[in-house]
Amino acid sequence: MKPSYILNLPLKTEKWQEDILYKRLEIARKMYNACLGELLKRHKRMKQDKEYRSWIKQGKSKERSQVLKGLNKKYGLNEYAVHAFVKPMQHHFKKNIDSFTAQKIATRSWFTFEKFLYGPAKKVMFKREDGLTSVEGKSNKSGIRFIDNIFVWNGLKIHIITKANDVYAHLALEDRVKYCRVVRRKDRYFVQLVLEGVPPKKVDRSGKDKHRRKEGKVGIDIGTQTIAVVSEEEAKLLELAPSANNIEQEKRILLRKLDRQRRATNPHKYNKDGTVKRSKEKWHHSINYVKTKKELADMQRKIGDIRKQDHNKMANWILSLGDDIKVETMNYKGLQARTKETKINERTGRMTKKKRFGKSLANKAPSMLLTILENKLTYDEKALKKIDTYKVKASQYNHFEGTFTKKTLSERWNDFEGGTIQRDLYSAFLIMNVKHNLKEIDRDSCIKKWEGFKASHDREIERLRTSRRTIASMGV
Structure with missing residues (x-):
């Protein structure tokens, strides 16, 4: 597997574009909370199951693990079950949230719940207003994309801000974009590109490596x-x-x-x-x-x-x-x-x-x-x-x-x-x-x-x- 690195670039947004991005992040937050709430409900129902209560009291064994794994599947406590739950929700918000982004939101909620289910977390925290500051896509082929130095997402097209003398950014943009995410920091929006390969070396004004390395x-x-x-x-x-x-x-x-x-x-x-x-x-x-x-x-x-x-x-x-x-x-x-x-x-x-x-x-x-x-x-x-x-x-x-x-x-x-x-x-x-x-x-x-x-x-x-x-x- 090839290594990856991240490049942060500010977006050249207008007020109406910022309003749309803010709205979409808030929709994503509510979808995240809905997925998390559904997982907690399913977990509560599973804990009331007599078979679960019987097996959870027994000592650890392969048979116990298999039974609990089957019960998790039965009550929809897995990542793909959450993907199925979020699908009709995404369809309702399809003008703002694409299917791949919705799946990543569901996956994010699952990872949060997984820490609670298997440890070390003792409880889960829902996202408050303005609490979700980033969403990401699954690939650079659909949904949240970066094409020809333009951030593209469901009808939105926003140019990035790059300085002419920023050699590092220009070299990095030559690498393949695996996927990207949009991030809000206070009142500004950025695109984070997950790029394939090794970060380009930074050079000083004389053209020499800024961070020289040696053996030892x-x-x-x-x-x-x-x-x-x-x-x-x-x-x-x-x-x-x-x-x-x-x-x-x-x-x-x-x-x-x-x-x-x-x-x-x-x-x-x-x-x-x-x-x-x-x-x-x-x-x-x-x-x-x-x-x-x-x-x-x-x-x-x-x-x-x-x-x-x-x-x-x-x-x-x-x-x-x-x-x-x-x-x-x-x-x-x-x-x-x-x-x-x-x-x-x-x-x-x-x-x-x-x-x-x-x-x-x-x-x-x-x-x-x-x-x-x-x-x-x-x-x-x-x-x-x-x-x-x-x-x-x-x-x-x-x-x-x-x-x-x-x-x-x-x-x-x-x-x-x-x-x-x-x-x-x-x-x-x-x-x-x-x-x-x-x-x-x-x-x-x-x-x-x-x-x-x-x-x-x-x-x-x-x-x-x-x-x-x-x-x-x-x-x-």
Whole structure:
């Protein structure tokens, strides 16, 4: 299967065209909600079936799986059953929604429900007004299409905006369009083209590659907010998506504003001490509250775009250090989950908070960086190498003695005869020197490359100590 990449292009829309696109997105949202609601109804009916209740109580077995699979088919809990459900609905809205787009909307609702049916989701969320911001086609042959640099959909024909000096876009448009989607971002509309092949290389004004790559080994130790990168020439400890911090303060101001507006219009929903009452009375939302909520949603979108841009820049920089990249596997779902153990603070006598790294992971998205890096490597027919974390144990290893010593999370430095070494940078150094089997560290390679790493490490620590802002987990 050939690789794919996405090209975003703004649409040169007029007001009447924007009104039609908005209407179609709202129709798509209602179709999505209808499909999701129908799936929930079918699931409820299936749960009332005596045969289902009998089999679901039994232990896992092949026979049980086959019976449950048959019951899912009987009650129409599969993707193609949703396609059949959406067909008459699409026929009613055929002037706005084509059959292929309707099928993709149904598929989208099925994927949402599937997470609820098989895990990990505990409930499904319906799309509110303005909640669905994109729809896509199945191919570039009918429905939503891109023909001769024009976006075409059920009678609508809209030209794209491309700059004459945008070499990247012009080169990308020479590739075959697999399918495309229309996206609304605040008051603007874009077409996203899913193109077949490898993205064209970006060049500077002199015609040289903007993102030059080279061969070499690179080790990555990625955390919830930071990343340590070590190559044979460099050692860096950096914050993930630092540009997103600039807009986080604005987000906090909006959240406080929302809370004030909510309290002002719903005094009946709060106790005297400010806590929320447990009652079935409805919440009232003012017009200004709804406006503020839309501002917050747009800010979330901006943060997401900035974070992705930062990750792309970092991925390009890592690839400029080397192409043999190794990284530890991380269970981000486990890090997001609240701790099950209940602890009491000895000083205050209160129960300590059970939250862990959910907020950090949501803000910095380390998994997204690895996905971007992996995608960029596949364009050169290479792969991101994921080491066996439990066998390598990079955070515990001492290559001088060849021993393993457990450390607490708060221990950020390793004490060696040559001085103190930052824990994350040392882990990245060890990961860089993992053998081809990805299960053990090459001790001889560590000894050979130690002096070069030590010099790079000391330069980086000096840089961090003179910088204005550092993350607490860096220990600097």
